[in-house]
Amino acid sequence: MGIKETVKKIKSLEIQGAENVAIESVKALKDVVKQTRSRTVSAILADLFHAKNLLFLSRPTEPCMRNSINYVMDDLNYDDPIELTKAICEKVDYVLKRFEQNKKIIAGIGAKKIKNGSVVFTHCHSSTIFEIIKEAKKQGKKFEVHNTETRPKFQGRITAKEISSLGIPVTHFIDSAARFALKKADIVFIGADAITTEGKVINKIGSELYAEIADKFDIPVYACTDSWKFDTETVFGFEEEIETRRSDEIWKNPPKGVKINNFAFEKVSGNLVTGIISELGIYKPYIFIQEIKANNKWMFKRKKLF
Numbered sequence: 001m002g003i004k005e006t007v008k009k010i011k012s013l014e015i016q017g018a019e020n021v022a023i024e025s026v027k028a029l030k031d032v033v034k035q036t037r038s039r040t041v042s043a044i045l046a047d048l049f050h051a052k053n054l055l056f057l058s059r060p061t062e063p064c065m066r067n068s069i070n071y072v073m074d075d076l077n078y079d080d081p082i083e084l085t086k087a088i089c090e091k092v093d094y095v096l097k098r099f100e101q102n103k104k105i106i107a108g109i110g111a112k113k114i115k116n117g118s119v120v121f122t123h124c125h126s127s128t129i130f131e132i133i134k135e136a137k138k139q140g141k142k143f144e145v146h147n148t149e150t151r152p153k154f155q156g157r158i159t160a161k162e163i164s165s166l167g168i169p170v171t172h173f174i175d176s177a178a179r180f181a182l183k184k185a186d187i188v189f190i191g192a193d194a195i196t197t198e199g200k201v202i203n204k205i206g207s208e209l210y211a212e213i214a215d216k217f218d219i220p221v222y223a224c225t226d227s228w229k230f231d232t233e234t235v236f237g238f239e240e241e242i243e244t245r246r247s248d249e250i251w252k253n254p255p256k257g258v259k260i261n262n263f264a265f266e267k268v269s270g271n272l273v274t275g276i277i278s279e280l281g282i283y284k285p286y287i288f289i290q291e292i293k294a295n296n297k298w299m300f301k302r303k304k305l306f
Contacts, residue, residue: 002035003028003051010058013153017127018193018229019099022068025055029072030092033085041081048073048088060241061202061265063194063231067299068095074298102226102279103131110189110224110277111135118143118186121214123178124204125155126191128224130162132277137166144169146181150204152249152262175206179213188214190268192225192276196234199270199285201225202242205263211272220274227278230292232299242266 001009006028009015015024032051038044052069059065072091078084110132114120120143122129133145145163147170150156160172173181182188188210194202201207201223211221231240247260254260270285280291293300 007058018064022065026092064229067228105279107131107135121185124150125158188221192223201268208268224277
C-alpha cells in the first residue's frame with residue numbers, strides 16, 4: 001500500500017484506532033524506502049520526510065503515530081543508502097513487534113481488574129480493551145459487557161460484535177442511555193488516543209461525560225493504552241488538537257441556520273481517571289507521566305513537526 005493510499009484510508013477512517021494508524025504509518029515508511037527510485041542518502045531522507053509530513057497531516061489527534069514515526073526516523077546518521085534502508089526496515093519491524101508484545105502485557109494487567117460476575121462498561125472501539133476482555137475470558141472469568149453505539153460512525157458496533165463472538169453477554173446501549181448502562185457497571189474501560197503532560201486522557205467524544213457519571217456512582221475508570229500515546233508536544237506548551245469531523249456525518253442536509261458540531265474526541269480530566277493501564281503497569285496519570293519520561297528519553301528531543 002503506497003503512502004497516498006495509506007493517508008487516504010487514515011483520513012476516511014478505513015484505518016482507525018490509534019495503534020492501527022501508527023502501525024500502518026510505519027509500514028508505509030518501510031514501503032517508501034523499498035520502492036523509492038532515489039539512490040542517495042539525502043534523496044531517500046527527503047522521500048521519508050515528505051511521507052512523514054503527509055502522515056502527520058492526515059489526522060490531528062494521533063501522537064501514537066507521531067511517536068512511532070519519530071522513533072523510526074530518529075538518529076539516521078548513515079552515509080550508505082543500503083545501510084539507511086536496512087536501518088529503517090529494522091526499526092519498523094521493532095515497532096510492529098513492540099505493539100504486539102505490549103498489547104499482551106496490557107491485556108494481562110487489565111484482565112486482573114475484571115472480577116467474576118462483574119459488568120464492564122466500555123465506549124467506542126479499542127483493540128486494547130478487546131484484548132483485555134479476551135484475556136479475562138481465557139482465564140475462565142464469567143462477566144458481561146455494556147457498551148455504547150458511539151455515533152455518528154457507530155464504532156461501538158465493532159466492539160459489540162467482537163465481544164459477543166467470544167461468547168460474552170453484551171448489552172448495546174444508545175449513547176444517550178449510557179447512564180443506565182453505567183449504573184449497573186462495576187468497572188469502566190476506555191481507550192486513549194492521546195495523553196497530555198497535564199495527565200488528561202483524550203478519547204472518543206462522550207468519554208468525559210461517562211467518566212463523570214462513573215465518578216458519581218463511585219465506579220473506577222481505567223484508560224487502557226500503549227505508553228506511546230503520550231503527546232510529547234504538550235510538554236513544550238502545545239495543545240493537543242481536538243479533531244472536528246465533517247458535519248455531513250451528522251446531518252447531510254440541515255436546515256439553513258443550523259450549525260453542526262461534530263467533535264471526534266474530548267479531554268477526560270485526570271482526576272476522573274482511577275488509573276492508566278499500559279505496558280509500564282497501572283499508574284495515576286501524574287505518575288504515568290514520570291514513568292514515560294524515565295523509559296522513553298528519546299521522545300523528549302525537541303523536534304520540528306513539519
